[in-house]
Amino acid sequence: AIAMAAARSDWMFLNGGTPERIESVIGRVRDACLATGRTVRFALYAAPLVRRTDAEAWAEIDARIATIDRGLAERRRAATGGAEGMWASDEDLSLLDTNEGYAARLIGSPDTVYERLEAYRALGVEMLHFDTRDALFNEVILPELVG
Secondary structure (H helix, E strand, C coil): CHHHHHHHCCEEEECCCCHHHHHHHHHHHHHHHHHHCCCCEEEEEECCEECCCHHHHHHHHHHHHHCCCHHHHHHHHHHHCCCCCCCCCCCHHHHCCCCCHHHHCCEECHHHHHHHHHHHHHHCEEEEEECCCCHHHHHHHHHHHHC
């Protein structure tokens, strides 16, 4: 995917991941672009969960993780073992949705989520593709991003 992005893409859409993981991918793509003379822009998928406090948000995430079928999780990990990129993470957050949206960790209070969004922007993420099922995110944060 990195070689293809460097050779042909204007945009690379990334699954969710920690800022460290996203920074690594962006760096590898930019390095590959040195050989092609191209510039690739980056978009990130994220599934936000915003609550009044970080503790409240993480309690909800922990409750969701507790419902994961461990057998299914192990089968998925076995099927994707050795993968690079999509589904390469073995953390439980990546199991909460199909594109690792919660692994972007837009989880917490509005202030925490704003800080995380700024971190991704600083890394070079120029576009965000959100799961918009979280009411508080839609009410408090999304209007600030599109306004």
